[in-house]
Amino acid sequence: MREKNLLTVGEISCICNLSSRVLRHYDKINLFKPVFSDPNTGYRYYKTEQVFIISMIQDLKSIGFSLEEIKKILERESVLSIQNLCKKKKSEISKEIERLKKMEEDLEHRIELFSQISFLEKNIQDFSDFYVELKAQPERKILSIKEKKSFHFNSVAIQVREIQKLAESNSIHIQGPYLIIFHENFENPDNTLWEMGCLLSQKEEKYFQNIQIISSGLFVSTLYWGNHQASLTAYRQMKEWIKKNHYEEIGAPIKLYIKSLAFTHSDKNLLVEIQIPVKKI
The missing domain is CATH 1.10.1660.10 (Multidrug-efflux Transporter Regulator; Chain: A; Domain 2)
Structure with missing residues (x-):
């Protein structure tokens, strides 16, 4: 009993x-x-x-x-040892909160990007007459890989995955769309020096050789649909605009993939912004 x-x-x-x-x-x-x-x-x-x-x-x-x-x-009956365990747990929770905050920020940027894509798809379908404009851009931080090689679909796909692996191995959160900086031969990039990158949060504190800065400044900009070949007419019109309006190029042209192949099965449906850094003559 x-x-x-x-x-x-x-x-x-x-x-x-x-x-x-x-x-x-x-x-x-x-x-x-x-x-x-x-x-x-x-x-x-x-x-x-x-x-x-x-x-x-x-x-x-x-x-x-x-x-x-x-x-x-x-x-454990020691209050001090229990206190130390609580301090350790508090530190772990703080790190997790910071990780979740970064995830929240990344999601906000993706939602903003998807809204931009949706708006442009509904309102801009024809780029036969490219709209060239002058934009002031803030400083941008990117994770990038720069190599001299042929520029084509397969090489871009491989570089995208290399960027992702670099981010994963260094615990870096990719935030913005992918971009390519053409350090030479934009119009004929068969064997050229180009840099594949992706925008990072300005709050990213890590620095190593693959994290680069795109300086703030003025950029001549336009949008186009399609693959690289489709960008050449837009690029030439931009260069004419620069000359006509008394500006000069001060850096390499950038292609920012607003709608990349992650969201479409055809390169004809790519939505890309070309940006060329300039200054007034």
Whole structure:
């Protein structure tokens, strides 16, 4: 016969709002064990004061501690050691919050990009007469790879994946659309020096050789649909605009892929912005 101050599994389950399955699991991993098991019936019994241990377990779970971590806390009677475990958990949570904030920022930029694509698809279908404009661009941070090689669909696809692997290995969040900087031979890039990159958050604090800065300044800009061949007419019109309006080029032209092959099966449906850095003569 059990003592009067002992609780059955059903009773402690009701008091603590825990299922018998959870209590069996806690028993199995030596986190919270009954004080007595009847050898004849197999029934398990708990002391009333053990309710406080369950309350502590539930409280620690609610602030992010794993069962293994809780087990370590319950094994230690030193307040200082428990305090240190709490400090460690707080540091882990702070890092996770920062990671989630970066993810939220990345999602906001993607939503903005998709809205831009949707707007342009609905309102601009014909670029037979390219609209050239002058834009002031802020400083932009990019993750990039610069190589001298042939420029074609396969080489671009490979470079995109290389950028992604570089971001993954360095825990960098890619934020904006992909871009290509043509350091030479924009019109005939069979074997040319070009730089594949992707925009990063300005809050990105990491710096190494593959993180570059596109300086702020004035850029002559236009949009076009299609592959690189389709960009040549637009590019030539931009150069004419620059000359006619008394500007001069001060850097390499940039192609910003607003709608890339990630969102279409045909390169005819690519939506690309060409940007050329300039200054007034």
